Amino acid sequence: MRFVKKSYDQAPEHTKQILKNCITGNLQGFEKSVRDSGITASELFLVRGLQVKTYDSNTRKMIQTKTWNVLLFAIHFRHLQIVKYLVEMAQINLRMMMEEPRTSDEIQVHKSDPIFGYLLVIRRKDFKMFEFLLESCDFYLTLTEVM
Numbered sequence: 001m002r003f004v005k006k007s008y009d010q011a012p013e014h015t016k017q018i019l020k021n022c023i024t025g026n027l028q029g030f031e032k033s034v035r036d037s038g039i040t041a042s043e044l045f046l047v048r049g050l051q052v053k054t055y056d057s058n059t060r061k062m063i064q065t066k067t068w069n070v071l072l073f074a075i076h077f078r079h080l081q082i083v084k085y086l087v088e089m090a091q092i093n094l095r096m097m098m099e100e101p102r103t104s105d106e107i108q109v110h111k112s113d114p115i116f117g118y119l120l121v122i123r124r125k126d127f128k129m130f131e132f133l134l135e136s137c138d139f140y141l142t143l144t145e146v147m
Contacts, residue, residue, distance in 0.1 A: 011049050014039070018047050022070045025079040034090070041090045045069055045097055067101035075120050080129050087136045094137055 011019075014037035021029035039047065051066045054076065065073070071092065074082040086092045098117030121130045 015047050015049055018044075018070060019050050019073060022073050022079065022082055023052060023077050025077065025082060027079075027081045027085060030082055031085065031089075041092050044071075044086070044090060044092055048101070069097050069101065071097040072101065072117060072120060075117055075126070075129060076124065078124055078126050078129065080126070080132065083129060084132065087132075094133070098133075 014033065017033040018030065018037065018039070021027075021033050034044070046069075048067055048069050051064070052073070054063050054065065055061065056063055063076075065076075068076075071083065071086055071094075074086065086097075087094060098115070100116035118130070118133065121133060
């Protein structure tokens with residue numbers, strides 16, 4: 001795993017630790033860094049800001065991850081145990097954290113899109129994670145949300 005240096009240098013230390021453990025799949029380190037930082041489940045949504053050097057396997061272009069939250073990183077890097085921790089133990093707002101990542105200015109003007117996380121899971125072809133997230137969701141996808 002490699003971070004874009006400027007992004008890494010500018011991030012707060014707790015953000016670095018939480019995201020590093022999330023991306024590497026270190027569940028004990030992730031739990032410890034969340035606990036040590038004192039961050040609540042709702043504040044986990046705000047742990048973001050690192051651009052990771054990861055590429056789209058189809059286009060070979062670098063994926064923009066700077067606005068991704070911990071759940072999206074765990075999905076992308078296929079860390080089901082961290083996803084389960086976030087959903088079951090931290091009790092995150094799954095719908096909110098599955099939304100397409102946006103900057104704070106964009107959040108004000110765009111409609112919520114809870115499908116982004118599911119599309120990410122499908123693209124990674126992680127069917128166990130997809131099944132877990134579908135079983136865990138606290139909302140129903142309507143046809144209008146899919147279209």
